[in-house]
Amino acid sequence: MTLQEVVQLIQEVRSEFEREKDQGLLQDDMAKAQHSLAGEDACDRILRRIEFREGIRVVQPGKSSRAR
Numbered sequence: 001m002t003l004q005e006v007v008q009l010i011q012e013v014r015s016e017f018e019r020e021k022d023q024g025l026l027q028d029d030m031a032k033a034q035h036s037l038a039g040e041d042a043c044d045r046i047l048r049r050i051e052f053r054e055g056i057r058v059v060q061p062g063k064s065s066r067a068r
Helices: 002-025 031-055
Strands: none
Touching: 002 031
16 A cells, blocks of 8 residues: 555545544534544654654644645
């Protein structure tokens, strides 16, 4: 698996967590929303680590859940 394929897979998983978070908020299921937010954050951290180590841009501006 290439680095680009790994990045794409992480981004897909992050999108799934984002959808689950939105569903949890709409359903007033805070446990689901918190779990999904933690998943989003983990994906963002992995992507930022890839950026740092590889010197490439993989997180689009405005997509990160944390302020920089």
